[in-house]
Amino acid sequence: MSDEFCSCDIVHENVIEMVRKKMPQEEKLYDLAELFKVFGDTTRVKIISALFEAEMCVCDIAELLHMTPSSISHQLRVLRQARLVKHRKEGKVVFYSLDDEHIKTIFNQSLEHILEPRGFEYAIS
Amino acid sequence: MSDEFCSCDIVHENVIEMVRKKMPQEEKLYDLAELFKVFGDTTRVKIISALFEAEMCVCDIAELLHMTPSSISHQLRVLRQARLVKHRKEGKVVFYSLDDEHIKTIFNQSLEHILEPRGFEYAIS
DNA sequence: TGCTCATATGAACAATTACTCATATATTAA
């Protein structure tokens, strides 16, 4: 190959070509990582978990998580931009709720991975 | 309440208490965010996508993604620690493959979210 | 109009992190 990024001799070109053809577009994989970045923060995971149970206003969430309304508002902005939550205004109060059916599946599957029993290397003899 | 984090008057205490009782343990939500952090990087998403198609060695992945074997190795370490990939040694070559059935579901659901049509506010009039 | 409350947002700072580079380990072959 002309532009080598790997100096190894044993490169399985046929496998690489097959995989390259089958893989999703670069742009979609980028968007996928961006979505996971949104999920990859404890505060946002907590907010989403809370909204699974009920619609809540900014102050409710702040009180629930023992955080400032400002930081919650910042995080809700990120969740809004990722189209994961929707909001409803009632006077001064803004109520947030989840805006995606996929999130629950994603979270459940991920929880299953976390709760999975470890391999034998961790087992008690 | 004694320890107020939110100075708002309109706090829905009953909702907060209900949600607090129903939410998963703090530790599990932390682990969940940690898992999503692992998914939240373009390089790692690409590696996982590649491994969906075939088992590959470090140099194969490096070549496929046009990156150095060193950086790939660093990322594979992260994926190993999250128990998402397993490895198999064959002489000097180390082959990596996926080690979790949940990943595919998580990725598919997430792709569906990304590919979802946008709301009317983006529609062409 | 003014005042207060609920939320949003910009700037700044601290912490995290992905890559590069140099080096270490491990396997094979001479």
Add this chain to the structure above:
DNA sequence: TTAATATATGAGTAATTGTTCATATGAGCA
């Protein structure tokens, strides 16, 4: 053993990001 190859890893650096603080917006009420 010595050399070469495939992979792993530690340190350093640049870029990203979550929170705090100050301030802005905007709705309801006196």
